[in-house]
Amino acid sequence: MTSEHGGVRRRDSAGRERNRATGRNRTTAAPSQRTRAADPARLVAYEVLRAVSADDAYANLVMPARIRHHHLDRRDAGFATELAYGALRGQGSYDAILARCVDRPLSELDPAILDALRIGVHQLLAMRVPAHAALDQTVGLARAVIGAGPSALINAVLRRVSAQSLQEWLAQLTDGLTDDVKIASITESHPEWIVRSLRQALVAHGRDAAEITALLEADNAAPVVNLVALPGLGSLDEAFDAGFTPGPLVIDSALSPGGDLGRLSSVREGTVRVQDVGSQLVARALAAAELTSERTDGEERWLDMCAGPGGKAALLAALAAEQGAWILANEPTPHRARLVEQAMAAIPEDAWTVRTGDGRDVGREHPESFDRILVDAPCTGLGALRRRPESRWRRQLSDVSELGPLQRELLDSALSAVKRGGVVAYVTCSPHIAETLAVVDDALRGRTDLELLDAGAALDAVSLTGKLDAGNAGSPLPVHRMTAQLWPHLHQTDAMFLALIRKL
Incomplete structure (x- = not known):
C-alpha cells in the first residue's frame, strides 16, 4: 500500500x-x-x-x-x-x-x-x-x-x-573537519562556493579574510527595513511619528521598526519608498559626481541602463528633477518597465522617460549622449543574501561566468553612450571579484580615454558620517583602490560595489 x-x-x-x-x-x-x-x-x-x-x-x-x-x-x-x-x-x-x-x-x-x-x-x-x-x-x-x-x-x-541544542548539533556535524570552508558552510548555513567566493572578495577589496565569519553572520541576521524619502517630494515625518528612526548613514532615510509599511500614506503615494541604504548611497554618489563636460544645451541628460524594478531609478529621477536634469530609465523586459513607470509615478513627468529595450544597444544608438549613467548590472546578488535568503540555495558558481559577458557588454555600451567629461557608475549587489573588479579591469584595459574616480571618497561625500571606510585602500592592485565596496557586517547595508569611470 x-x-x-x-x-x-x-x-x-x-x-x-x-x-x-x-x-x-x-x-x-x-x-x-x-x-x-x-x-x-x-x-x-x-x-x-x-x-x-x-x-x-x-x-x-x-x-x-x-x-x-x-x-x-x-x-x-x-x-x-x-x-x-x-x-x-x-x-x-x-x-x-x-x-x-x-x-x-x-x-x-x-x-x-x-x-x-x-x-x-x-x-x-x-x-x-x-x-x-x-x-x-x-x-x-x-x-x-x-x-x-x-x-x-x-x-x-x-x-x-529537539534532543540537542543548535550548538550541540553543529559541534557534532563539524567534529573531525579541518577545512575552514566546510566548517563555515555548515555552521553559518552558506554553500561552500559562496563561503569561498566571499572570503576571496574580502581580500581582493582590501579587507582581512578573517572577517568572513562576521560577514556570514551578518547575512544570517534579520535586516532592518530602510526607507528613503524622494528628494523634494517625500517627507519622513509620518514615519517618525509611527516610531521609525532616522537612518544614520544617509540623508532622507529611516529605519523601520517592522509591520505593514502600507499603513503610511507616503509609502502608498510613492514619495517614500523601501530601499536599502547601500542603493541610496551609490545613486547619490553618481548624482553628485563632478563632471568636466561643457554644457551646451543647459540640461544634463542621465541614464539608468538597467532600471527595473525602479528603486534606484526613482531616487535618481527625483535627484535629476531637483537639479534640472532629465533621466532615461531603460529596462529590457516590458513587465519590469511597467514597474519602473509605477515607481516614477510621483515624480514630475518632464524629468523622466521609460524606454523598453536592450541596454547593450544604447551605446550604439545614442553615442556620447548622456552626462551620468548608472549601470546597475544583473548579478548573482551575493551582496543581498540577508534580504533574499533563498538566493544562496538557488545560485550556482556557473551563474558568475554566465553573467560575465552581459555585465561587460552593458558597461561597454555605457562607456560609448556617456559624453566626454561624463561619469559612468558601475554597480553590482555582489562583491564577487568576477562581477566587480574583473569587469572594471577589462573595461579599462588598453583605453587611455577613461579614468577611475575615487568611489570611496564619493560615498563619503554623500554620507552623514563622512567616513564610511568603504574604499578599497588595502586592495592588492593600485587601480582597485579607487573602487568601493560596502559590506553588511560593517555598514549594515547590502554588499554594494561601486566604480565611477569618467570619460576624458
Whole structure:
C-alpha cells in the first residue's frame, strides 16, 4: 500500500502507520488532545516556503500577500516573517541536522514534508518557542495541510532534533573537519562556493579574510527595513511619528521598526519608498559626481541602463528633477518597465522617460549622449543574501561566468553612450571579484580615454558620517583602490560595489 506522498506505508502490529525516522518517538498526547488546525502565523511561513520551493518565488514578494490573506496582526506577522526567513537562511544547517534524523536521503522526502520539518527545526533550535509548542504546532500544521501519516513522521523527526541544542548539533556535524570552508558552510548555513567566493572578495577589496565569519553572520541576521524619502517630494515625518528612526548613514532615510509599511500614506503615494541604504548611497554618489563636460544645451541628460524594478531609478529621477536634469530609465523586459513607470509615478513627468529595450544597444544608438549613467548590472546578488535568503540555495558558481559577458557588454555600451567629461557608475549587489573588479579591469584595459574616480571618497561625500571606510585602500592592485565596496557586517547595508569611470 502506497502513501499519497510516495513510498510504501508500513504498519506495526497494532495496525498503526509506522514512520521512517530513526528512533520510535511518538507523541504522548492522546488523539483528542493533538492540535489538528494550522496556526495562522505558522501557516503563512509554511506557504512562503512552499512558494519558494515549488514555484521559485521570492520570499519578500510572497510574504506580504500571505500576511494580508490570513489577516495577521503585527505580532503574528512578525512571527511568520522570522519563521519563514529564518528557516530559509538556516536551511543548509537544518538540512544537515535533519539528515542525521531521517533514515533516507532528504531528496526522497516529499518537498512539502521537508518544508514543514525546516519550520519545526527553526522553532526548536533558533527561536524562543517552547519545545512542546514547536512540536505540537508544527505537527498540527502538517496534519492540517499535508496529512495524518506525514504528521507522524514529522513528530518523530522533530523529537529527535529537539534532543540537542543548535550548538550541540553543529559541534557534532563539524567534529573531525579541518577545512575552514566546510566548517563555515555548515555552521553559518552558506554553500561552500559562496563561503569561498566571499572570503576571496574580502581580500581582493582590501579587507582581512578573517572577517568572513562576521560577514556570514551578518547575512544570517534579520535586516532592518530602510526607507528613503524622494528628494523634494517625500517627507519622513509620518514615519517618525509611527516610531521609525532616522537612518544614520544617509540623508532622507529611516529605519523601520517592522509591520505593514502600507499603513503610511507616503509609502502608498510613492514619495517614500523601501530601499536599502547601500542603493541610496551609490545613486547619490553618481548624482553628485563632478563632471568636466561643457554644457551646451543647459540640461544634463542621465541614464539608468538597467532600471527595473525602479528603486534606484526613482531616487535618481527625483535627484535629476531637483537639479534640472532629465533621466532615461531603460529596462529590457516590458513587465519590469511597467514597474519602473509605477515607481516614477510621483515624480514630475518632464524629468523622466521609460524606454523598453536592450541596454547593450544604447551605446550604439545614442553615442556620447548622456552626462551620468548608472549601470546597475544583473548579478548573482551575493551582496543581498540577508534580504533574499533563498538566493544562496538557488545560485550556482556557473551563474558568475554566465553573467560575465552581459555585465561587460552593458558597461561597454555605457562607456560609448556617456559624453566626454561624463561619469559612468558601475554597480553590482555582489562583491564577487568576477562581477566587480574583473569587469572594471577589462573595461579599462588598453583605453587611455577613461579614468577611475575615487568611489570611496564619493560615498563619503554623500554620507552623514563622512567616513564610511568603504574604499578599497588595502586592495592588492593600485587601480582597485579607487573602487568601493560596502559590506553588511560593517555598514549594515547590502554588499554594494561601486566604480565611477569618467570619460576624458
